Amino acid sequence: MSQATLITRAYDSPQTESRGYCRSCKTTHRLGSRKAIEHCLTLIEQLETQNTINLxxxxxxxxxxxKYLLGPARGKMxxxxxxxxxxxxxLLLRAFSGQYNGRWEVRGWVPPLFDIDDFSRINYGVEKQIKTITIEIEQSLPHSDKWLLLREKRRKLSQELMRDIHSLYRLTNFRGETTTLYQSYTGPxxxxxxxxxxxxxxxxxxxxKNxxxxxxxxxxxWGRKNRSASRQHGSFYSSCKEKCGPILGFMLCGLDHHDNKYTAT
Ligand SMILES: [Zn+2]
Ligand SMILES: [Zn+2]
Incomplete structure (x- = not known):
C-alpha cells in the first residue's frame, strides 16, 4: 500500500472533514476529505520542490x-x-487562506468571496487614517485626554472598517442561494x-458559483508553526470551529444528496 493510501485512510475521518450547522435544514452538513488528501500530498510535494505557490x-x-511561510509571517492553511x-x-480547485503575502488573487488559486476592487477602495482610505492616528497616539502623552480620545477614534474606525469589509462578502450555496456573511452566520x-x-x-x-x-x-x-502551535507543518485539519463552523452550514447546503454516493468510493 502506498504512503498516500495509508495517509488517506488515516485521515478520512471527522478530524479532516468540513462541517457546519444549517439553520434551514436543522442539521449539520458535512463534506469528507478522502479524495482531496491525495491531491494535497501532490501539492505539498510541489511546494517543497518548487519553493513557490506560482505553480x-x-x-x-x-x-x-x-520562503514567506517559513519566516516571521508564519505558515498558512x-x-x-x-x-x-x-x-x-x-476537476481540482486549490486555495490558500486569507492573503498570500499581500495578494488576494493568484493565478490557479480560487479568488476570495468579495470583489477585490471594492475591498481595496474601502480599505485604502481608512487604513491610511488608522496609520496616521497610530502615529499621533505614539507622539502623545500616554493616558492623557488626547491619547484616550485618539485610541477611541482608532478603535471605532477599525470596527467600522471590519463591518464594511464583512458587508462585501457574498456566499453562494448548492441550492443556488446567495447571501451575506451576516445572514449566514450562526455563531453566538x-x-x-x-x-x-x-x-x-x-x-x-x-x-x-461555477x-x-x-x-x-x-x-x-504549511510553513512555520503558528504561535499557539495548534497548526503544524504538513498536518491536515478539519474546517475551523470559530470562523468556518458558523458559515459552512449555509455553504454546504444542497450537497447532501451527493454524500452517500461518493464517500464510499
Ligand atoms: Zn476556517
Ligand atoms: Zn441545509
Whole structure:
C-alpha cells in the first residue's frame, strides 16, 4: 500500500472533514476529505520542490515564494477540493487562506468571496487614517485626554472598517442561494476577523458559483508553526470551529444528496 493510501485512510475521518450547522435544514452538513488528501500530498510535494505557490502559470513573482511561510509571517492553511463538472469530468480547485503575502488573487488559486476592487477602495482610505492616528497616539502623552480620545477614534474606525469589509462578502450555496456573511452566520458572538477567508469557504463558494459539485475537500497547514502551535507543518485539519463552523452550514447546503454516493468510493 502506498504512503498516500495509508495517509488517506488515516485521515478520512471527522478530524479532516468540513462541517457546519444549517439553520434551514436543522442539521449539520458535512463534506469528507478522502479524495482531496491525495491531491494535497501532490501539492505539498510541489511546494517543497518548487519553493513557490506560482505553480499554475502566473508571471514570475518573488512575492509568491514559500520562503514567506517559513519566516516571521508564519505558515498558512492550504486547501484542495476534488469536484465534478456538469459533464461528469472531475476537476481540482486549490486555495490558500486569507492573503498570500499581500495578494488576494493568484493565478490557479480560487479568488476570495468579495470583489477585490471594492475591498481595496474601502480599505485604502481608512487604513491610511488608522496609520496616521497610530502615529499621533505614539507622539502623545500616554493616558492623557488626547491619547484616550485618539485610541477611541482608532478603535471605532477599525470596527467600522471590519463591518464594511464583512458587508462585501457574498456566499453562494448548492441550492443556488446567495447571501451575506451576516445572514449566514450562526455563531453566538460577533463575526470574527477573517471569517470567510479560510480555504473551505473560498473553495465551496467558487464551486457553487461555477456549477461544480464538491466530492471531497481537505486542508493542511504549511510553513512555520503558528504561535499557539495548534497548526503544524504538513498536518491536515478539519474546517475551523470559530470562523468556518458558523458559515459552512449555509455553504454546504444542497450537497447532501451527493454524500452517500461518493464517500464510499
Ligand atoms: Zn476556517
Ligand atoms: Zn441545509
Amino acid at each position: 499554475f502559470g502566473a508571471a514570475p513573482d518573488d512575492q509568491l515564494k514559500t 492550504f486547501g484542495v477540493m476534488h469536484c465534478m463538472q456538469p459533464d461528469g469530468a472531475t 458572538h460577533g463575526i470574527p476577523t477573517g471569517t470567510g477567508d479560510c480555504c473551505a469557504p473560498k473553495l465551496l463558494n467558487h464551486a457553487a 456549477n461544480l459539485t464538491p466530492l471531497a475537500l481537505a486542508e493542511f497547514y
